[in-house]
Amino acid sequence: MSDEPSKELYYQDLYLGHSNQQSTGGSAMFCEKSFSPFNIPGPSASSSGFDDPPYMSFTECLQGGLDYNSLATSFGLSPSSSEVFSSVEGNNNNYQKPSSEGHGDLGGGGSETPVTQNSSISNSSSSEAGAEEEQDSGKSKKDSDEVKASEEGSNNKKGNKGRKKGKKQQKEPRFAFMTKSEVDHLEDGYRWRKYGQKAVKNSPYPRSYYRCTTQKCTVKKRVERSYQDPTTVITTYEGQHNHPVPTSLRGNAAAMFTPSSLLTPQHTLPSANAASHHHDFFLHMPHHFNTVAASYNNLINTGTNNASNSLHHQLQQQYHNNPHDYGLLQDILPSMFLKQDHS
DNA sequence: CGGATTTGACCCGCGC
């Protein structure tokens, strides 16, 4: 059963939903641009006012905001294709709340979700109130904490963790996806600091909480392993990066897609597992989706305009034995490069 | 020694 996992493209089922507690009714969509990594025709989850927006990369989504519904749709998740649950504020008819967990429960999707090759993106654009407020609240949470502490004298050792009282936090848009991976924390191009870990109810696997280490960046991410399918890792991003992707990070997953590595694959990559197998890396792409996008951003930023061609070429070669995978990859990559053409 | 991780305590929202 566990043999040749490399044959699968590791998207899993996906659900889209909002974890917001209350809809303010305001349709202050988080982003003005809709994410269109692929050109997917068909029913769009976001039939709202987004027409022909510029393409944006996955990372941009995280950075600059995006219409998560569009994103989901763009991922090839037609509502009919298994586990797509999408909802918009005040329109959650499609949103099936995953049994108990607020996000990414494998069981979600209604009874025995067969693990197929479907993308797995969970979107909870619980934003509404707007990202800015949120980002502030993230920070002000602590600020108010300190203020409060200083005001009240902060006697309790930990008692004054001044969380926002009576105020709903957690308004950041969320974006979750499931991937098959042996490692919990997937390199995605950003640097994260773990700030907590909790046991997950009904699951032997803990959930880890990470925060982007970049100053003033309030993006968080949760990583947990599905208890139903221990090979599946559920990653949930919350918030948007307000900074560029760190180019050279330790594991330098990002570097894997830098022009140099793309153009000269024979130059070995420092990264251990992925480096040894480009094939593996690409197959694990969903794991590194952020990385791909991040690196793609690097391509753009560095102005390497023919990197895309090279990449396509390489991919074709890499995947000529595996048309299916390549096809899926094509779905992912090309439109990312469209933007490059654009600029 | 500085930064990252671990881990127990605390806060908060929610359901009963």
Next chain:
DNA sequence: GCGCGGGTCAAATCCG
């Protein structure tokens, strides 16, 4: 009101 579970904090610890 209470208990539970999720999320966060921060001191302690680990590690390069």
